[in-house]
Amino acid sequence: MRIGICPGSFDPVTNGHIDIFERGSKLVDKLIVAVFENPTKKPLFTMDEREEMLRETTRHISNIEVVSFDGLLNQYAKERGATVIIRGLRALSDFEYEFQRALLMKKVEPDIETVFIMTNNKYSYVSSTGIRELACFGGKLDDLVPAYVENRLQTKFADKY
Known part of the structure; x- marks a missing residue:
């Protein structure tokens, strides 16, 4: 079985x-x-909230498991039998950062490959940081996050509206 890991803070998960x-x-x-x-x-x-939002918004993808971990990614990947790290890229700045991380991963775990997936153009400007800022000030989140996440953000910032 080929196992991949897509790591991130996902605070919050976006449509990207x-x-x-x-x-x-x-x-x-x-x-x-x-x-x-x-x-x-x-x-x-x-x-726990991030895990719950991820589980809710990825139900339609049958081969996904949502977990949390701490420590080194390479150690966690080995524990889980993963041989692929999947990373999304939005811009050149993402590539530089992720490329360095991938090279370091290859140095410490030669059997683990990193695969970069370029974002869909319609999400190239979407970041969790930007979403949090928009939500904090009551901005429109249409097509940027799943509806479930939008509701959770509105609840989180309800006292600001």
Whole structure:
């Protein structure tokens, strides 16, 4: 069985993420969407909330498992038997960052491949950071996040409206 991991903080999950999951899930038998805590960011949603939103918004993808983890991705991938890391790219700046990470992963785990999937043009400007900012100030989130996530964001920022 070919197992892939698509790691990220997903705070919150966007339609761009969902697009990468849908396309990435076709490359492997099982795609693990792995939520982790980014130590350089202060999350809006808890780990449990992010997992729950991911489960709800990926129900239509039969070969996805949503989990959370902490520690090193390479160790987690080995524990789960994953041989592929799937990463979405929006812009050249994403590529530079992800390319360096992929090279480091290859150095420490030569048997794990990193696969980059280019975002769909309609999501190239969508980021979780931008979504949080829009939601904080009551901006329109149509076509940027799944409806379920939009509702969760509106609830989170209800006292600001």
